[in-house]
Amino acid sequence: RAKQWYQRRVRGVDPDLLDLDSQAYRAWKKSILLLWKTASQHKYAHIFMQPVTDALAPGYSATVHRPIDLSVIKRKVDSNEIRTTAQFHRDMLLMFHNALMYNNASHAVYSYTVVMMADVVEVIHAFYSTHNQQQQTLKRSRASSIASQ
Numbered sequence: 001r002a003k004q005w006y007q008r009r010v011r012g013v014d015p016d017l018l019d020l021d022s023q024a025y026r027a028w029k030k031s032i033l034l035l036w037k038t039a040s041q042h043k044y045a046h047i048f049m050q051p052v053t054d055a056l057a058p059g060y061s062a063t064v065h066r067p068i069d070l071s072v073i074k075r076k077v078d079s080n081e082i083r084t085t086a087q088f089h090r091d092m093l094l095m096f097h098n099a100l101m102y103n104n105a106s107h108a109v110y111s112y113t114v115v116m117m118a119d120v121v122e123v124i125h126a127f128y129s130t131h132n133q134q135q136q137t138l139k140r141s142r143a144s145s146i147a148s149q
Contacts, residue, residue: 020080020083025083028085028131029077031131032077032082032085032127033074033077035127036073036074039070039092039116039123040070042119043116047099047109047112047116048070048099048116049069049071050071051069051072052067052069052098060102063102064098064101068091068094068095070095073095085127085128089124092120092124093117093121096113096117096120099113100113100114100117
């Protein structure tokens with residue numbers, strides 16, 4: 001049953017990315033860490049670098065049930081808990097949505113979040129596009145080498 005759950009969970013994912021020792025996974029991880037670094041260097045990233053505490057934001061833990069920040073996302077990538085671009089994208093969006101949910105639309109943090117989210121999502125979509133093109137090229141290359149044998 002766990003195997004079926006896992007197979008459903010990773011459907012549509014390049015099988016090479018599931019093998020932590022594969023060259024494809026190592027290349028993906030290096031690329032996603034560069035993407036994380038780009039996000040962490042955004043002009044508003046300082047807001048998201050560390051966990052939000054109730055001392056800093058009263059009532060945060062009562063409002064936000066799945067807190068996450070850039071340091072947690074990096075740790076999850078480093079520990080292989082995040083293993084796909086979709087998981088990375090999901091956690092980045094969760095971080096931004098938490099900030100939007102907690103902060104009032106008139107608050108500066110809300111505005112900064114909207115700007116950073118738009119910028120980071122644009123970079124993630126560019127990554128998806130580039131990664132998909134690379135996968136298609138690799139598949140064509142594999143198919144032609146098999147056909148020529």
